[in-house]
Amino acid sequence: MITTKRARHLMRGTGLAGALVLAMSACGGSDDGGSDEASSPDAVQAALEEGGEITVWAWEPTLQQVADDFMDAHPNVKVNLVNAGTSADQYTALTNAMEAGDGVPDVAQIEYYALGQYAISDGLTDLSSYGASDLDGTYTPGPWSAVHAGTDGVYGLPMDSGPMAMFYNTTVFDRLGVEVPTTWDEYVQAARDLHEADPDVYIASDTGDAGFTTSMIWQAGGHPFSVDGTEVGVDLADEGSAKFAETWQQLIDEGLVSDIAGWSDEWYQGLGDGTIATLNVGAWMPANFESGVPGASGDWRVAPLPQWEAGGTASAENGGSALTIPAAGAKKDLAYAFVEYANAGDGVATRLSAGAFPATSADLESEEFLNTEFPYFGGQQANRIFAESAANVAEGWDYLPFQVYANSIFNDTVGQAYISGTTLSEGLADWQQRLLDYGRDQGFTISD
Structure with a gap:
């Protein structure tokens, strides 16, 4: 210490x-x-x-x-x-x-x-x-x-x-004749199919969120942060980070994610009226659905988080x-x-x-x-999905000993991919460099 x-x-x-x-x-x-x-x-x-x-x-x-x-x-x-x-x-x-x-x-x-x-x-x-x-x-x-x-x-x-799961509006998927995705590749295709069938529908809302991004990298098997006392490493170009960036960039480039800010009144409205069709988040979310989107009771269900490889079971905490x-x-x-x-x-x-x-x-x-x-979820025993997710959280994840600071500069780095021509990969590289510089400035021993 x-x-x-x-x-x-x-x-x-x-x-x-x-x-x-x-x-x-x-x-x-x-x-x-x-x-x-x-x-x-x-x-x-x-x-x-x-x-x-x-x-x-x-x-x-x-x-x-x-x-x-x-x-x-x-x-x-x-x-x-x-x-x-x-x-x-x-x-x-x-x-x-x-x-x-x-x-x-x-x-x-x-x-x-x-x-x-x-x-x-x-x-x-x-x-x-x-x-x-x-x-x-x-x-x-x-x-x-x-x-x-x-x-x-x-x-x-x-x-x-907060073991993660995918909350999805079954009424929207059924109305538009789109299969519920089980892999992230299927998720990207479902995003295309939903938006083509109804241009008002987006598979998700995402304006850039550090917690969501790190959770997705975590599920993909990434280990971008390593911490051993005051020795810290940052590698936001590792395999898991690259998987996330490549897949999610498709959604951004093709305009398949809504630019409604999470937790805003408009966001709750989108969850309620079906214009936001899925939410990939932690198992603590049900109470927020019930209190924030009461009118959509019965429309939503819970499924395991889509996988990076077919047949996989990996999850992450959010x-x-x-x-x-x-x-x-x-x-x-x-x-x-x-x-x-x-x-x-x-x-x-x-x-x-x-x-x-x-x-x-x-x-x-x-x-x-x-x-x-x-x-709310049509009588579904959703806790079974959450419990399975908790058992399948990928091991070996570390947060930085200055993660609060790291998250505070996320929108200035990775978040730029949502509002400019910057790519997620470029944003992750910028985030990494700023975190390495900050860590050194604060007296941590940094390994590149």
């Missing part, structure tokens, strides 16, 4: 790049045993019995009921659940609080792609001594590996996971978060009690009942979970 002094050098920068300046106030004290000294399950139990107040920064909606239930079970504990922004917006606020040494929450939701960036700079508490190490085997391999952040420590407990305990937090023992309740205790069932997708192996394998019928 990098020392605080070393982390300060590594993480100089502005904007989201500053998210790596997390170690400066990580050594703050605690009034419940949450100092730099290792804690223990006994200390956690004692803090829970004593009670107190903690602040949790998270945007995930199922946590509200979890917090309410936790307080009902422990009347002398108060949980202040704060939505400080979603994803990068919260990371900016979290970074600012850490830099100021003031206002740091006791618990913070952090996505897996960003977690390593915080852990490497000593911004998060290693939860091993709190009992987190004993949870080995509780979670599926992808999320459990992610919270280790490439180290021997445990820097959060997984909330959920999204997913952990609950972490910032090193500068003041109530670490009590914070861990809540984190464990939410992500390894009774809170898991509460979140699943509200539509969250599990990172816990037992829930993922349970017949109750697998047999759940989704009225």
Whole structure:
């Protein structure tokens, strides 16, 4: 682990790049045993019995009921659940609080792609001594590996996971007489067939998204990022990256993907009226369909992610978060009690009942979970497809220890392929060079 002094050098920068300046106030004290000294399950139990107040920064909606239930079970504990922004917006606020040494929450939701960036700079508490190490085997391999952040420590407990699947509008495919694709080559042809049959229909909407791009490269067998402590390699021209760029470039060149921005009102409208026919995304999406596109209930189904080779089964993760305990937090023992309740205790069932997708192996394998019928998807047992996807996530993926920064410059590099004559391959090369330069500037050892 990098020392605080070393982390300060590594993480100089502005904007989201500053998210790596997390170690400066990580050594703050605690009034419940949450100092730099290792804690223990006994200390956690004692803090829970004593009670107190903690602040949790998270945007995930199922946590509200979890917090309410936790307080009902422990009347002398108060949980202040704060939505400080979603994803990068919260990371900016979290970074600012850490830099100021003031206002740091006791618990913070952090996505897996960003977690390593915080852990490497000593911004998060290693939860091993709190009992987190004993949870080995509780979670599926992808999320459990992610919270280790490439180290021997445990820097959060997984909330959920995002094994990918293809959501498709069966009404549109049936109306236009197009077969549902099972490979990416078939996907490109289906895009042509759909758009030719109805020029208002696009197989997908894509304006350039770092998370989607890296997930696609991951599924294609790519390993563009390699991380060994402070030694970092970037190769966005590897075989998996090239597969994605070549295939997706066809969709861009032929005008077969919509330029509607994801998560916008227009995007939800497109999912609802059938002008966007598929969505390749993580298994956490069903609740968003139900709340954001209620009028399309019954039109959509779920299928395995198309494969790069016929007969393949490979998948990848897209999204997913952990609950972490910032090193500068003041109530670490009590914070861990809540984190464990939410992500390894009774809170898991509460979140699943509200539509969250599990990172816990037992829930993922349970017949109750697998047999759940989704009225929105025509009664389909969609969890069976998600569970199979989770089991087939390709191994060996790494995120950069400055992935938040990497994603922040994606639209300035790879994203240009969607709005100019730049190709995806050229954009990936530009992204790679800027990441190598940035890594060197921050003091990482870079291998070309």
